Amino acid sequence: DADVTQTPRNRITKTGKRIMLECSQTKGHDRMYWYRQDPGLGLRLIYYSFDVKDINKGEISDGYSVSRQAQAKFSLSLESAIPNQTALYFCATSDSTSGDYEQYFGPGTRLTVT
Amino acid sequence: DQQVKQNSPSLSVQEGRISILNCDYTNSMFDYFLWYKKYPAEGPTFLISISSIKDKNEDGRFTVFLNKSAKHLSLHIVPSQPGDSAVYFCAARHSSNTGKLIFGQGTTLQVKP
Numbered sequence: 001d002a003d004v005t006q007t008p009r010n011r012i013t014k015t016g017k018r019i020m021l022e023c024s025q026t027k028g029h030d031r032m033y034w035y036r037q038d039p040g041l042g043l044r045l046i047y048y049s050f051d052v053k054d055i056n057k058g059e060i061s062d063g064y065s066v067s068r069q070a071q072a073k074f075s076l077s078l079e080s081a082i083p084n085q086t087a088l089y090f091c092a093t094s095d096s097t098s099g100d101y102e103q104y105f106g107p108g109t110r111l112t113v114t
Numbered sequence: 115d116q117q118v119k120q121n122s123p124s125l126s127v128q129e130g131r132i133s134i135l136n137c138d139y140t141n142s143m144f145d146y147f148l149w150y151k152k153y154p155a156e157g158p159t160f161l162i163s164i165s166s167i168k169d170k171n172e173d174g175r176f177t178v179f180l181n182k183s184a185k186h187l188s189l190h191i192v193p194s195q196p197g198d199s200a201v202y203f204c205a206a207r208h209s210s211n212t213g214k215l216i217f218g219q220g221t222t223l224q225v226k227p
Contacts, residue, residue, distance in 0.1 A: 035217075058214075094213060101148065101163070101207045103215060105159070106157050107155070107156055
């Protein structure tokens with residue numbers, strides 16, 4: 001079974017709808033991240049959480065919110081989706097005690113806003 | 115302000131030859147660098163990393179070189195194989211130990227049989 005899972009894997013929604021993307025991990029890591037990937041722009045950080053009570057904005061947080069329901073779960077919400085939020089979204093985790101700064105990624109969610 | 119830049123969107127090489135992927139950064143406070151590989155419909159996976167106290171790190175066919183004075187790193191793949199065809203991202207960590215990584219735009223490598 002995958003260590004980092006994301007649901008749904010694909011989603012098509014309409015402008016103005018609220019949508020939630022979910023991420024779960026079984027790695028026991030304390031840190032979790034949400035990124036979006038756009039062609040030519042690479043991976044950009046939306047939000048990150050270093051533990052359940054520590055949530056921080058990344059470089060492109062406008063239009064998004066997050067919730068860290070438990071150490072293993074981190075969800076991303078689009079309160080009112082707009083077409084330029086069409087992108088590939090990735091959740092990632094890391095272990096603050098490992099010393100190697102490596103992040104482990106989920107398989108991604110392809111979101112299309114029409 | 116793109117702090118980590120991969121200026122070549124794509125690279126095509128022949129199987130068996132060397133692939134060289136380049137990455138430039140602007141922030142001298144970055145102290146750790148990573149390369150990730152991404153196949154279609156999958157998440158990025160860690161490939162190799164290097165600390166700023168080193169100038170080279172090798173793992174099998176993959177070698178990363180770091181030139182701090184030029185703020186440049188490169189990933190060498192020798193010999194290249196068709197299975198290496200993927201998008202490669204370089205990433206950098208700031209020495210303030212926030213745990214965040216800054217990613218480049220990615221380079222799509224195609225290895226032709």
